[in-house]
Amino acid sequence: MPHDVLAQLTAALGTAVTADAAALDATREDRSGWRSAVAPLALVHAASVDDVQSVLRIAHATGTPVVPRGAGTGLAGGAIASTGAIVLDVSRMDRVLEISEADELAVVEPGVLNGDLNDLLAPLGLWFAPDPASRAISSIGGNIATNAGGLLCAKYGVTRESVLGLQVVLADGRLLRTGHRTVKGVTGYDLTALMTGSEGTLGVIVEATVRLRPAVTGEVVTVAAMFPDVETAAAASAAVTAARLRPAMLELIDAAGLARVAGFLGAAALAGTPLATLAPGETFLLAQTDAAGAAAEAEAIAAIFAGVGGRVSTSTDAASGDRLVAIRRSMHPALASRGQVLIEDVAVPRSRLPEMFRAIERIGAEHGLEIPTLAHAGDGNLHPNFVFDGEPGEVPEHVWAAADAMFREAVALGGTLTGEHGVGVLKRRWLADELGEDSYALQRGIKAVFDPTGILNPGVMFGTDA
């Protein structure tokens, strides 16, 4: 049967199909640090909707699992090889099919990179708002499949709010259209929102109609501050919200994270920044304001930071602002340069941030792990980074034990085990606990409506760990 599938695929798709060992091997990973135990049966590079439909028709007829994959930048193992599967790579479907200035929308194939679309839009004064940290390397199909978040969500929303409509190839190869070319539209259930964040388990996104916004113009002001400890920084962040201010960006790095960043960037890069003198325990908070009113908003934020004891740096020119933002953006490279990292992704109500930080510290101490943490403080989304020694692609059980304690803490605080990365295979074992039995059963029921034979990304979201 496997050979039969490969033969059918090759007959239908020719050189788009590969069974080359190195190519198959590359699909076993994403950016999570996780590595699938197996290579897939075949890798198909789809170039068109027709290609995707052909693959699904063959998969449906032969009962073969299909793993939709885009740029491969996922952080939850949601698009990696599984046993006997066809990995259906849509990254070559990367055409921007339409940009409508009048209707403020773009129609794109799933493989278009987020950053590439925005490069096209900038000269037109338009903007695709979803802004995951991976935007330069992640594809819009993947942004939608995971309902990607990012740094700007408190002010500009998550990916779902920028998706107007989709074309999706269903499990048996039929092509489904959802949504509209309008901001409003309430005919029937919101299948566009249902598909957004469904991680390839309900269909394969082959086209997206996305909402554009006028580019934000005017001054951008950056305010950074150092606080003596993470609780004070969290309190400063809460005070910004309480003052009814809504900066575009509000990012926090804890002391363990800062130490890594400082070591990675080096003294020269830090000269003139608040990190030039770094006392133990100090925590970093970065706010950025934009659009009309940016200067006044930044001034109010700086006053709040200073009022709770922050050492404040304000920057109104692009160059010094970029140096402050570079501190934030170097967090992941700094960690990745020093061994294995499991990047986690819990979210809690903003008011519970101090408690969550304390819990992370406690869990790190209990499990003998360092957990440098970054937070999108404006929306309560934390990325605790579990740093450990070990083999690439394997997360040791004691790390999972610490992560387990952390997930439970986040859910107990009214939060969630994943704010923006998705469930994938890495977090499926906690899904039912967070959702509860009824929701889990209903979600499996929806899955069965779209994928009655269970060939779409099996093991992702609903699978159980061996």
Next chain:
Amino acid sequence: MPHDVLAQLTAALGTAVTADAAALDATREDRSGWRSAVAPLALVHAASVDDVQSVLRIAHATGTPVVPRGAGTGLAGGAIASTGAIVLDVSRMDRVLEISEADELAVVEPGVLNGDLNDLLAPLGLWFAPDPASRAISSIGGNIATNAGGLLCAKYGVTRESVLGLQVVLADGRLLRTGHRTVKGVTGYDLTALMTGSEGTLGVIVEATVRLRPAVTGEVVTVAAMFPDVETAAAASAAVTAARLRPAMLELIDAAGLARVAGFLGAAALAGTPLATLAPGETFLLAQTDAAGAAAEAEAIAAIFAGVGGRVSTSTDAASGDRLVAIRRSMHPALASRGQVLIEDVAVPRSRLPEMFRAIERIGAEHGLEIPTLAHAGDGNLHPNFVFDGEPGEVPEHVWAAADAMFREAVALGGTLTGEHGVGVLKRRWLADELGEDSYALQRGIKAVFDPTGILNPGVMFGTDA
């Protein structure tokens, strides 16, 4: 069997249950002008989640249809009595359970009126953004059940973007929790978005956690203009979008609508407004800008309006601004004062507005109907009002024939038959045409997962007309 149901309800819920003929009769209507042919079996005024669960358990055990109903202000017949049904009225579940300033959210029962919540929030500097024209009289449960739109959606989003989580009583009486107290959260499918706009066909919303925003502060500037015809007004609206401006409000009233409004308000109220001198064919466009930059934005809009031939009035004080907005807000009262009206609700991509206006004129002429039309021009949502003589509660077939032609035109232009009112029973016969066979079948599949015995609002959305 009907008596048995009534007896069971009364045993469980006491005086919350009524079979009084006048009370039952009142549930045959909403604000659509439509009237159900039948009264329900019983009306239950639920006061708690327990009450709702009791009703659903009895309905499930006896196979009795349940029609969830809130304030009764729907415009599509989505919450009106049907044969043998229990009308489950949640309007008395009207407590605001929590307002969290720190987390910028409120937890409310479904019967809380949109305007009442905003009255509580205003002194706190917070705001629940969904802004249907009915906000003073419509409930948040109903806003969510229909994914209500309104005047501010192009800038501030539809209801879905303000719903963080729900509690929903399922068809068999179990209580489902969806979503989070956080802006981000991607564990599993987005059941919160699926419930939003599901018109009572998947469950009964008994609690909502809604997102709040900082209240918009600062100057509000109103710019109104008269244009010689609707095409010029639509072009002016398109030019605002093309200039990358995003007013909070951008509303258009066509000539037939203006004539009604002018007659209704009278000369005294119109003195000093652009409607004081009204030439045949003239069309009204109203923009309102807010927040930082409001004045500059309004100036740019006024220049655009003048540039395409508009007679422009700009108002920076609240009193004269209110007089301009009153013109817009009096459209529906003006129509309702003069006979029967079917308020329709198509949406088209903004660039197709001129074509849609021409089509409405043509359809009116062909069917011998006057169709005064109002549009949320900023998001392409039109409310063509079919004015006719006849009995209250009955829409004559020739009016439906005209509406049918209009729905088909909107869909052909890339739009939808309902932008914000919902499908209800009034538009169910066009649903499958717009969705297509595959989407329709998938949506019925989802319905069956949540409501396997088909007791939740049967006939709404998916029913067929007799």
